[in-house]
Amino acid sequence: MAVVRRRWFQTPWEFKESVLFTAAAVVAGFLIELATSGSGLALPRLPVNAIALSLFATLVLSIGLGFRNTPVVEWFGGIPLGLSLIFAIALLSLIGGIVPQGAVSSGSLAAQSGINHIFSSWPFALTIILFLANLGLSLSWKLVPFKMKNIQFILFHAGFWIALSCGIFGSSDLQRLIVPIEEGKASNLGYTMESDTPQHLPFSVFLHDFSLEEYPPQLLLYDPHSDKLLMNKSQAIIEVRKGATASWMGLEVLVLDYIPFALPGQKGIPQPADRSTGIPYAKIRISAGSVQRETWISTGSPVLKPDAAALGNLFLILVPGTPKSFRSAVTVQDNQSHEVMANLEVNKPVTFMDWKLYQMGYDEKAGRWSKLSLVEVIRDPWLPAVYLGFFMIMAGNILFFWNGIKRTESAS
Amino acid sequence: MIMNFNTAALLAIACWTIGALLSLFARRTPSLKIPAFVISFSGALVMAAFIAFYWSLLDRPPLRTLGETRLWYAALIPLVGFLVEYRWKIEWLKFYCMGLATFFLVINMLHPEVFDKTLMPALQSPWFIPHVIVYLVGYVLLAASSVTALHNVYMQVRHKGNDAGEAVSHYLALLGFVLLSFGLIFGALWAKEAWGHYWTWDPKETWAFLSWLAYLGYLHAFRYKIDSSKLQWYLALAFVVLLVCWFGVNYLPSAQNSVHTYTQS
Numbered sequence: 001m002a003v004v005r006r007r008w009f010q011t012p013w014e015f016k017e018s019v020l021f022t023a024a025a026v027v028a029g030f031l032i033e034l035a036t037s038g039s040g041l042a043l044p045r046l047p048v049n050a051i052a053l054s055l056f057a058t059l060v061l062s063i064g065l066g067f068r069n070t071p072v073v074e075w076f077g078g079i080p081l082g083l084s085l086i087f088a089i090a091l092l093s094l095i096g097g098i099v100p101q102g103a104v105s106s107g108s109l110a111a112q113s114g115i116n117h118i119f120s121s122w123p124f125a126l127t128i129i130l131f132l133a134n135l136g137l138s139l140s141w142k143l144v145p146f147k148m149k150n151i152q153f154i155l156f157h158a159g160f161w162i163a164l165s166c167g168i169f170g171s172s173d174l175q176r177l178i179v180p181i182e183e184g185k186a187s188n189l190g191y192t193m194e195s196d197t198p199q200h201l202p203f204s205v206f207l208h209d210f211s212l213e214e215y216p217p218q219l220l221l222y223d224p225h226s227d228k229l230l231m232n233k234s235q236a237i238i239e240v241r242k243g244a245t246a247s248w249m250g251l252e253v254l255v256l257d258y259i260p261f262a263l264p265g266q267k268g269i270p271q272p273a274d275r276s277t278g279i280p281y282a283k284i285r286i287s288a289g290s291v292q293r294e295t296w297i298s299t300g301s302p303v304l305k306p307d308a309a310a311l312g313n314l315f316l317i318l319v320p321g322t323p324k325s326f327r328s329a330v331t332v333q334d335n336q337s338h339e340v341m342a343n344l345e346v347n348k349p350v351t352f353m354d355w356k357l358y359q360m361g362y363d364e365k366a367g368r369w370s371k372l373s374l375v376e377v378i379r380d381p382w383l384p385a386v387y388l389g390f391f392m393i394m395a396g397n398i399l400f401f402w403n404g405i406k407r408t409e410s411a412s
Numbered sequence: 413m414i415m416n417f418n419t420a421a422l423l424a425i426a427c428w429t430i431g432a433l434l435s436l437f438a439r440r441t442p443s444l445k446i447p448a449f450v451i452s453f454s455g456a457l458v459m460a461a462f463i464a465f466y467w468s469l470l471d472r473p474p475l476r477t478l479g480e481t482r483l484w485y486a487a488l489i490p491l492v493g494f495l496v497e498y499r500w501k502i503e504w505l506k507f508y509c510m511g512l513a514t515f516f517l518v519i520n521m522l523h524p525e526v527f528d529k530t531l532m533p534a535l536q537s538p539w540f541i542p543h544v545i546v547y548l549v550g551y552v553l554l555a556a557s558s559v560t561a562l563h564n565v566y567m568q569v570r571h572k573g574n575d576a577g578e579a580v581s582h583y584l585a586l587l588g589f590v591l592l593s594f595g596l597i598f599g600a601l602w603a604k605e606a607w608g609h610y611w612t613w614d615p616k617e618t619w620a621f622l623s624w625l626a627y628l629g630y631l632h633a634f635r636y637k638i639d640s641s642k643l644q645w646y647l648a649l650a651f652v653v654l655l656v657c658w659f660g661v662n663y664l665p666s667a668q669n670s671v672h673t674y675t676q677s
């Protein structure tokens with residue numbers, strides 16, 4: 001292929017100009033960030049952001065359609081600039097993927113240059129705006145005149161345009177608040193991660209009950225000198241149940257009995273108890289060579305000491321299982337007499353008016369005995385638009401997959 | 413558990429070794445072709461059976477730890493090799509694929525994992541399996557694309573024409589990109605249900621986005637006037653980004669407060 005050397009800025013513009021332009025935008029972004037001591041940029045909220053986005057979209061579309069044969073506009077909506085911007089976004093994301101975000105104090109260089117809040121920084125914002133303009137121009141040319149064969153292109157590019165622009169312009173309207181509630185009480189105060197001053201919610205949440213279910217407790221051998229847990233021979237976590245066995249070097253353990261909820265009884269024999277007070281007990285037989293011994297061990301609780309079995313310098317201990325599920329039984333209510341009773345659980349949020357309620361956490365020190373539930377409440381008015389974009393991309397993907405395979409067949 | 417895994421892994425590796433040797437002999441003796449295929453294929457079947465067995469033993473899908481995902485790669489990567497041979501009559505890819513699968517199994521044998529049935533509440537979701545499987549298959553295809561591209565680069569260095577190889581690396585990348593896109597969006601939809609927001613620039617998300625951008629860049633460069641033989645280098649290297657995303661993220665400074673790195677054994 002004969003390469004004709006094109007001089008800088010000689011039309012048609014291509015990669016050189018695109019890279020230069022993109023680099024200039026990124027550098028300008030970092031300069032603004034430095035000049036403003038890394039304050040990032042604050043987006044306006046509804047309805048201003050929606051108006052701004054509509055104006056921007058209209059502007060891009062009208063420039064695309066009105067000046068489609070102007071070389072600069074053609075370049076602005078072309079793949080070379082698109083590629084350069086994709087790489088700029090990748091580069092900025094790379095920074096965001098390596099430098100811990102939001103971690104350092106505000107005086108440091110990382111904070112001043114914006115690299116510790118890269119996704120709300122000026123260089124990122126400028127790159128995204130240019131990217132949306134570039135993508136929007138290329139889209140305008142495939143939208144008008146509309147042809148069925150462009151549908152895959154339109155779904156991909158319009159879907160991404162919508163998801164990206166609405167996700168970013170709408171981020172200022174996203175409300176995420178954490179509502180701590182104690183059992184038997186109601187709260188309408190939500191906290192953000194950043195501030196200690198609570199905000200009043202338009203509804204209140206009453207917590208009937210918080211409950212947590214654990215996996216069965218685990219049998220472990222603990223070495224207090226090295227503060228280490230010794231792995232058994234089979235490299236398996238030993239979940240305690242009747243008949244379970246475990247072996248360490250020269251040591252065999254058999255679980256003779258297991259009571260998930262019990263309290264200490266007479267002569268050291270635990271008695272089954274209610275699940276709200278009882279703790280797991282296991283009766284184990286330890287065999288070391290010809291010596292055998294039987295004893296009860298337990299996990300303990302905030303009010304009960306754990307029972308361990310001493311074995312020379314080591315201890316055989318029972319450790320509470322990790323949480324399997326936890327849920328809050330709540331009633332949500334606003335002052336217009338809307339009321340919903342629901343169980344909140346991880347992965348099972350509940351919708352109330354235009355809010356979504358999530359089971360977030362609990363008092364981890366108290367574990368199963370926690371009387372406190374942390375509920376996160378979230379409102380995101382832009383979500384439907386972002387999802388529309390997602391579904392368009394997925395539809396484009398299906399076509400891409402299908403056409404990719406079809407084309408392969410005709411190629412071979 | 414370890415016993416069972418080692419037996420299954422050695423059996424699979426034996427199948428792939430014998431199958432690969434027979435395929436080489438089959439160049440002279442075509443009648444060996446079918447036994448070679450059957451034996452190589454059995455290696456993947458052994459792994460699939462082991463995954464099914466392990467799944468039932470764990471009472472949860474074995475997709476939680478890196479070691480567990482390697483089991484899936486070991487089962488799936490050889491299949492891509494066989495598919496490419498069947499579809500495009502390109503034989504060499506399957507050798508690389510079986511080699512890669514062996515490599516994964518050897519890692520698992522050297523680092524036996526803790527057998528742990530527990531699954532944290534955030535992972536107990538109908539999204540868990542589709543999200544991870546779609547990514548797995550995507551990674552498998554892109555790994556194969558990358559290997560093919562590397563082979564293409566080697567052919568270029570030796571000045572051999574190789575259009576078919578370039579078509580293969582391209583279509584594997586294309587299919588891989590489709591699956592990455594689905595994986596990314598499934599992940600976002602799941603995150604909304606589990607954590608309240610579809611995108612938080614968590615390090616894992618950021619790297620998944622980066623990997624996706626790398627292949628997006630490739631597809632557009634391919635569409636533009638860029639000579640596809642020059643893009644083979646790019647495709648070969650793009651997989652490095654995926655590798656960082658897959659397990660490198662755990663070691664990055666940014667990941668210290670990540671919510672979804674793989675469980676370390």
Ligand code: HEM
Nearest residue numbers: 077078079082083134135138153156157160393400631635
């Ligand atoms: C930076 C802005 C972008 C520009 C200027 C751009 C432009 C283009 C152009 C001109 C084509 C060729 C279309 C054809 O020949 O019919 C194309 C193809 C494509 N674009 Fe984009 N695009 C951009 C961003 C994106 C994004 C963000 C996505 C993903 C959501 C995407 C996905 C695709 C796909 C899947 C193809 C088909 C590739 C193929 O057929 O091999 N593009 N793009």
